[in-house]
Amino acid sequence: MSKPLSKFTSFASIVAATLALAGAAQAAGPVTVGVLIPGSKSDKGWMESGYDGLAAAQKQYGDKIKVQMIENINYADMEQALVNLASKNSLVIGVGGQTQAAVMKVAKRFPKTHFSIVGGSKGDEVANVAGYDVKQAEIAFVAGASAAMLSKSGVVSYVGGMEIPSIVNAGKEFGKGAAYINPKIKYVENYTGDFDNVAKSKEATLAAIAQGADVHYHILNLGLRGMEQAAKEKGTHIIGSYTDRCGSDPLYPAYSITGVGYEVQYAIDQAVSGSWKPGYKPFGLAMGPKASDMVICKGTAEQKARIEAIKKDIQSGKIKVLEG
Template identity: 75%
Template sequence: MSQPTQKSKGGSHRRLLSRMLVLTGVVALSAPAFLSEVAHAADETMRVGVLIPGSKTDKGWMESGYDGVVAAEKEFGPKLKTQIIENINYADMEQALTNLASKNQLVIGVGGQTQAAVLKIAKRFPNVKFSIVGGSKGESMPPNVAGYDVKQAEIAFVAGAAAAMLTKTNAVSYTGGMEIPSIVNAGKEFGNGARYINPKIKYFESYTGDFDNVAKAREATAAAIAQGADVHYHILNLGLRGLEQAAKEKNTHVIGSYTDRCGTDPLYVAYSITGVGFQAQYAIEQLEKGTWQPGYKPFGLAMGPKASGIAVCQSTPAMDAKLKQIEQDILSGKIKVSEG
């Protein structure tokens, strides 16, 4: 009696297995449509990688770029997923960019110092878009790379004019990091702007060779102060800490860069706005709209006050009018400034 029962169970198992196979087949047939919907939903999430070579809390270029990414995150909410790598030295940039490019649709390099590595890595990832905040015009770019020129030389000229109006000793200084064309041109035009207001003003210019070297920035600023400078401008990252230390010790003042923070620190008498964050946010907005374009794009004064401008913390109507006229003369070509 036991054998027929086993056959019955075996038949039951075969029928159950048959039904399971039929059901599995139905699921299999419907799976592509279901998976395509999931894939479509995933495609609607923007994936953006950001390389910040310095510190995102440097009160300078890097923090401004980071602020722009944060603004985009608030603008797009869960639609935007970001991956940020910060504090990367030059030797490790290619590896960091490779990491970002393998996981994201758009990669943003915050700073012209990322350009050489971006141009190299972009060729290996032709389907990934790359935007360089602070990209220069000189080099030809692959068809998946955009270079956004903040045109620091323009606003440095205006900052120099403001410094000449603010100084009490008729002496001003500029400290740059790496001695690369865009940083050197900014220093040159800061001096030109100061002399535009006062041809006899003393101007001291120095470079530390490193945007983040606090000790060298402090030393350079102290040397300028010893020669009479009482208003200081810069293109530095963490090196700004050294400039601030020297200025505080001798009761001199600073014109900050990148973002208007008037009222937050009495050490600062003005800020130049160079739109680093504006450009980072711009790149992400263009990706979302489907209007992202490769190639060189100049920003600067022509793109409006969010991209470039000057904020004097305790200004006068006459000073504001003079600085506005200088901006207009730069835009019209009446005042010629360097590229970059």
Template identity: 85%
Template sequence: MEASVFSRRVFALGGLLAAFLLAVPAQAADPLAVGILIPGSKSDKGWMESGYDGLVAAQKELGAKIKVQMIENINYADMEQALTNLASKNALVIGVGGQTQAAVLKVSKRFPKVKFSIVGGNKSEELANVAGYDVKQAEIAFVAGAAAAMLSKNGAVSYVGGMEIPSIVNAGKEFGNGAKYINPKIKYFENYTGDFDNVAKSKEATLAAIAQGADVHYHILNLGLRGLEQAAKEKGTKIIGSYTNYCGSDPLYVAYSITGVGFQVQYAIKEAVAGTWKAGYKPFGLAMGPKASDMVICGGTAEQKNKLEQIKKDIQSGKIKVLEG
């Protein structure tokens, strides 16, 4: 075969191959594998549900760009095993709640190529593959305390927290401080059940506060919130809800604090998909806007709204100082 004929045939085959490659659609990038640990119930009307709502919102927004594995309702003692399971199959692992932090820090050292985000994480050991997102619960709890004092008819309010860890205790202290900021003479009752999900203990704590005059209650609970609701319903008192604005959905609730749990879940996933995810501590709170942190009195007056807005500004400026967490 003459060289010129051979060259023409090779050229023709090359052209056909190029045309074929152009006609074949580009292969879509593999979806980001996301593992999420929701230690409590995704329908607890609290922290866990807010986190789950953020996951659902991320799935709706990102579609086929992510593939999700979720583990729900895990005891504290089983968190390390659950996180190990997630880390072995996913590129991003999210722990929803500060109670996951110790286990995340431990497991992440065994999976250095996996990214871990803790929603509700505080300043702690710094690792190259771990991000801690601080919802600044103490910050918005101060504002919630101010709202409670405005709404209380008896001049007495209460708080029930779950595990007695720094972020939960600091939020309780600041709720009381916020109430006293509005009414220095207000009575404040603070209790911890030692368990975010214990319905009986949270009901007992709330009933004890009601017996001493408390008529507006705040909480950092998961399923334990059911006990608080039972007590309030039985005694005709009111609740300030946490995490998400559900105004108008239940007459028991007169206000809601927004702590952006779902917002942070979305943030972690979107940053990982975009390739901009970063390790390290990141504070959210009021400085990140109303999706991250806010306070809403259901049907609140203009005077109440203006007062809460001023308190939020004073916290951000440092005029009002609050605890960490």
């Protein structure tokens, strides 16, 4: 009788173990995700792209994830907002390079929490922090080339928010991209010191228009509203950033895709699958069109071919661009 008993005991043990594992999985509950969006989730730019990625992840995973989001936080309150998120969530995502300094500081206080920075750059590494580099300078070069193809006046402009390395490098590459197409093009570059200041962005854009600019590019959040106001008043155009919205507004003849939302989804995908890893990870053109791309909405076959050739040359290293 010992053999049957042994078999029965073995089977019972397997059933018990299976039930225990199922119970543990159920007890573990959903993956908790905290998201800090420093600006407005409806800014038509970086922040909105990040929010769109979060919304897509919520739709994909349903009750497998539980999300807490904090929006519109100024720099002085950023650290406290991250502490709030880190104390309640297993993954915290900072949407924007401006969150990096605060994330690095807070992450050391919460070693069991994973942190992902969308727009993170190379720097000091912390064991529980991942930095996803959108490589804005890459696509800014392509945007500059596109602006030169679209410009009728031979003058293009760029307005950046904070004058930090990644934003400045993107501006430089935009100018280089424009000159790559038209060596005689005039390039006007301005910084407002604030991603959200509408009045300063409008003033900077009007100043560029006064110098002849008819196509504008930007790295702004709510400040984009000021650029839109200036462009509408003066009959000029904007190359949009972050998301392809072709056909939604005649003010925008082209869009550069910078996969902010894609990287938010990536961080959540990694957390849900249990494959999240710390460290610096570059995205950009090498990660495909969801991560980085350029679209001229009514582009000719020649324009599209030139864009594709430039993208390939950047990836091969034939065209060298700055970090950022």
